[in-house]
Amino acid sequence: MTATATSKKIKAGILGASGYTGAEAMRLLLRHPSVELTLLTADRKAGQSVEEVYPHLGGYGLPDMVSVEDADWNSVDVVFCGLPHGTTQEIIATLPKTVKVVDMSADFRLRDPKTYAEWYGGEHTALDLQKEAVYGLTELYRDQVRDARLVACPGCYPTATLIALLPLVEAGLVDPLDLVIDAKSGVSGAGRGLKQNTLFCEAGEGLSPYAVASHRHAPEIEQEVAKFAGLAAADVRVNFVPHLVPMSRGELVTCHVRLSERKTAADLRSEFENRYQGEPFVRVLSAGAIPQTQMVRGSNNCVIGVFEDRIPGRALVIAAIDNLVKGSSGQAIQNMNLMFGLEETAGLEQAPLFP
């Protein structure tokens, strides 16, 4: 259980390493053939070893946690940023320009500063960086990611939702103005912070909708749907209701869509098969097979299924991901691989864990 290291490896840091996305980035990068973890920041855990903060990662020779202000930026080629929104933009703005940034926070996802301010409770303070940021939904923005210095990884819900909807919207197969997205997530999506609703006894043996039609991921989804539909963001509104499911990991979106004239569920499937042919992490299930979060746990995979609806003119698209991998740290590493010209799948090849 000792970490191997060679001087030629890319030196990576994780900002906000004490959160679940930080831990997941550690887990995955520990096995990345071309990356060495040289910096872990966690302000409230500064001075602690990884073993103290995350006992499952003890024994791998990872560096101790330091505070952001004590970080040595010369020790890193790239940082994965898992800080709270707001904080993120401030810190990223101070980094040397030679350091590439894969941001897992929400700070650079929304292109319109007004929308950001409306949903995140304050003005954006790094608008220049914001313009430079590339939206890191890898399958749809691969070329831009390759050339980016700053990548804003999508939220977990937008990742699954947009993989399921953007090709259809772009191809004009579904109505972008009648999208009902019923979303379900495991509890890890809420982070490691102490909140009553994520206690075992509160979240266990129960199902809880939350942020009903008022979740921050809605405007993010709308931004991208509008872009791929050729509409103004303000003209697209989606129905988005997330539910907290008593499981640690996993995310599933059930998208109830209205088909365009004379289009069928089979047309949607064909579009997906063409669009995602050769994608290393997206799997379009054969007709009748139903996506489950159990199919992707611990992996960077996304599975998609398409179904006819009972209501004429409607169809269903269901997608499942692991919210901590494809929905966060895994996609971040996928983007980093592109940014550094590595094999896109490096460090992400583990198969799903089941049961």
Next chain:
Amino acid sequence: MTATATSKKIKAGILGASGYTGAEAMRLLLRHPSVELTLLTADRKAGQSVEEVYPHLGGYGLPDMVSVEDADWNSVDVVFCGLPHGTTQEIIATLPKTVKVVDMSADFRLRDPKTYAEWYGGEHTALDLQKEAVYGLTELYRDQVRDARLVACPGCYPTATLIALLPLVEAGLVDPLDLVIDAKSGVSGAGRGLKQNTLFCEAGEGLSPYAVASHRHAPEIEQEVAKFAGLAAADVRVNFVPHLVPMSRGELVTCHVRLSERKTAADLRSEFENRYQGEPFVRVLSAGAIPQTQMVRGSNNCVIGVFEDRIPGRALVIAAIDNLVKGSSGQAIQNMNLMFGLEETAGLEQAPLFP
């Protein structure tokens, strides 16, 4: 832990007592002040004690399981029927007419024999009984239930869905032809039979849609929506997608509805408040409060919430029940109480169990 019994009590039997709905009926009836359990049938468990089949119910002095053919129908005033569909109609047809029947199976829910045959794989063999059966959604069919000899309790999903939708449909507040019902259930809804997908390791730590847009509860919902909308059943089609959630009990439906002209979410709430005023088991939550299955576990309660949608002209109605209580055995007892002129809440007064 001894059962009390007086000669004046109503004598009740449970047919199919070895299933989860049977066990739940036992649990509730053990504390019913006016009912005595005198007959339990379970063909494959015939001869076994309740303790052998359900250890948690040992010590309460319940009768042993017998086979249906050995049942003494003179020993009962009412039977709760938790048998598989198909079997149910055969057995109920043979009962003395003096025995009232509260059917928890699917056999008498669908009024149109063709629809039954289409969805349940065979012709209905007790059409006379079927005509006599009252659909036992208590809050909407209370008067008919009072006078019924045979009550067909709704399916678990229809119970929650129809409590949430029928008043709105009847009042013309929502479009009955654009109902998107995203449903979630705990695993007990699948019964105690041995199936791979309900093993702990398969259903745990994961979320699985199933019977996507092809679940038998869809035509049942359509039948009632059509009736309350004044439409022909064949003209109503709903989008209905159920999901298996890693919890034992609980059911929640997220209904995405299209509002009628100039109607708002507030109008829906008002309608509910009027309609369900004084209902002992339906609670309309105040604005902002979100139904969770945790609010109703082990109780006969149903909680409802209404929410504005982001898409103009749409709204959300969310309802939660315990699938084994209000979704099955509890509602059955509620109906039995009406059929025998008892207090409607008798035996159903326990508060929810949380955590």
Next chain:
Amino acid sequence: MTATATSKKIKAGILGASGYTGAEAMRLLLRHPSVELTLLTADRKAGQSVEEVYPHLGGYGLPDMVSVEDADWNSVDVVFCGLPHGTTQEIIATLPKTVKVVDMSADFRLRDPKTYAEWYGGEHTALDLQKEAVYGLTELYRDQVRDARLVACPGCYPTATLIALLPLVEAGLVDPLDLVIDAKSGVSGAGRGLKQNTLFCEAGEGLSPYAVASHRHAPEIEQEVAKFAGLAAADVRVNFVPHLVPMSRGELVTCHVRLSERKTAADLRSEFENRYQGEPFVRVLSAGAIPQTQMVRGSNNCVIGVFEDRIPGRALVIAAIDNLVKGSSGQAIQNMNLMFGLEETAGLEQAPLFP
């Protein structure tokens, strides 16, 4: 869902009503035929309705939460005290002597003030009350409880452990100096406070021993074992290791005991059958049947099984309870019933909830 109340009812208060034991006391007392809840205190939730603090208990007409200092002690005949230790003794000391007290905290369990100070981090400040307190393990202290004004309900682990061991120790059937108690509890035992280890993602899908051989319930068990063995408390030391299990409720103790000379597992069973004959809440399982927490969930029951060991001269005693009921609020109500001359089982008759 309205609470019924008559002027003749015993007026009860719950101090610390915002915790899980408080909520459980509310759930049970709502259905108690002779008790009316007239006071709920919760300092940090003062001014809130029950529905805000515990949505599952909304709609039952319970009083709002008040702070302890605003409590009207004249409004109560009895208080159930679910406050943190330390706080408890201070507040109880100020109560009018006419108010009976059923304490669910740890403050009055240990008879030796030195032991209390050693394990609970401070001197006891109400030693007079402490002398008066009766240890409320109902089955073993029934007569004393009847006459008590202040009952100190045992800890959850001691409840299950002592029901399983005291009759054997008293009868000289097992060696009181070689008791290995391997204990397991659901997460609700840790309370509703925010702690990292009780988050869903931390406690779920995993098993965690804690307070290994250093849990505060060990000296409590030792006190009682010593008393029933006729030994000094200081001379008895038990091996006690608790484990956190990913379930909300339930507690099971696996007691590995050394038999006295020529005694057998069958002798232990006989002792139990004699001792617990007629007990309303203790069920000695027949040979071969194994206690599970699933048998008692939501009920005040305790199930016990006795087993031969493979090591000659040793045996096993396993007991299961619901930690929030028999392990806390249920036993508290059982004691209250005795203190007021009520039927011992009043309000506690609900059968276990399974699944």
Next chain:
Amino acid sequence: MTATATSKKIKAGILGASGYTGAEAMRLLLRHPSVELTLLTADRKAGQSVEEVYPHLGGYGLPDMVSVEDADWNSVDVVFCGLPHGTTQEIIATLPKTVKVVDMSADFRLRDPKTYAEWYGGEHTALDLQKEAVYGLTELYRDQVRDARLVACPGCYPTATLIALLPLVEAGLVDPLDLVIDAKSGVSGAGRGLKQNTLFCEAGEGLSPYAVASHRHAPEIEQEVAKFAGLAAADVRVNFVPHLVPMSRGELVTCHVRLSERKTAADLRSEFENRYQGEPFVRVLSAGAIPQTQMVRGSNNCVIGVFEDRIPGRALVIAAIDNLVKGSSGQAIQNMNLMFGLEETAGLEQAPLFP
């Protein structure tokens, strides 16, 4: 998601690939740099694709399932055998001697045929092979494993228990005749077969002891304890009680041991630190740190902790593993690596998955 294959790779087959251990072997071997999966047998699933049997492993280019009788033994250099006991010995006896065998069943674990017959319900039919088999507890039998053709991997409980106890027994630090092993396992240990007690609703939200002091792993533990203590197997009896925990993966043993004269818990820790120094998969936790199954999920790691007991002269040793990895398929691959002269850690380097 395509499997890579080169002609130089070791060709491996999995017999009984439709069980959980088979699936886990697939998951791990998919990422093994020197192994290619060329044969998967599953009699009842013969003809099915991996995707049909295990949807999470679809898309990796694995071969379809075949029946054992249709297996081409020339296509494999090694087989992992996850068949039911009894069946295993028959099939292994028919394999070409050039094929190495890593057996994950119970068939070759017990050296004494009488003990096998007593516990597994029938005479052993491959006694020659049985003599040749090496007990595959890697850390304690590494040299023998290297030279073996047939390795009998230990049961999951014996793996954790013996890693925790054998060094202490061998060094004379604990009494081999007073070992109390309180064991806990996730549900996957019971396999994918359909059994009532492993249904979600039966195993969830509950804790169930099973096979109390009568589990087949007890004689296996006794065999090894006796061997390392220099005693006859018949003279050693251990107390072994397993419990089913509501989690899919993970196993933890709490070993209550009696110290030898003048020995302390610190002596046990020193012994472990010496003994397991440099072991790639065994981690001795620092004083005070408590093993949890959450520390090892999905990994081949074993964590051990040592604790003082309250009873003088006793101590506690706690060990945790993932029952499907170190407790089964992971250890099998570890052994295969040794048998083929590969790096012992090949294919087993993934870090634990948490949360």
